[in-house]
Amino acid sequence: MTRRGGKIAVMPAIPASTKTSLAQRLFLHARQHWPQLIDVHVRYRGQFGYVEGELTGGERVPLMRLRYGGSAHRWGLAIHTPSTGGYEDAIWFTGSPQEALDLVCDLYVTNTDS
Template sequence: MIPDNARIRANGGRTTRREGKMTAMPAIPASTKTSLAQRLFLHAKQRWPQLADVHVRYRGQFGYVEGELADGERLPLMRLRYGGTAHRWGLAIHTHSTGGYEDAIWFTGSPQEALDLVCDLYVTNTDT
């Protein structure tokens, strides 16, 4: 086993990610869950008439967003990561090829901007 001081010296005096402590991610407050769902629904109603509804389910620090089409079909769209504020969320885009989510590390924006991004990818192309 390498002593901690040797590991730090070998790394140029910097602490590595493994040596750092993991901090608990903030839980999504109930009021933020309610406002997120309402904001996404209202935004979809104004900008995405193809969507009859928007559904959000929560697990830990994540909000999973599905769009519902007029025929009842549900499209998984994105996963939003809560970072402590209701106005800026992390984004992972649902990929239909893998059935999973790909983090969009370049994205910084509101949930409404995230919805516009994924709807540009998936909702406008539902007739093809």
């Protein structure tokens, strides 16, 4: 929650239909563009969707946290940082979940065999 003019602004909750479509969109995009991933898992907490990729060997890798702002097509992004185990906001990013997945997979998934 954030304060604006002395009032607490309530962040929008992710609708059930958006949760379903988000998981489906990420899974289909991963299937088409990231063969290293056999599945994409999303769990939800408040306005956030936490995304993990499941590699062909079965290992699950935390990738990102998406922030819902009221649109199923534009999300905020925080990239998972393995060194801290947390998420770092990419304040410059707002885009589709598929664009966010491409960004983090470019960082983490393509380098899993090294």
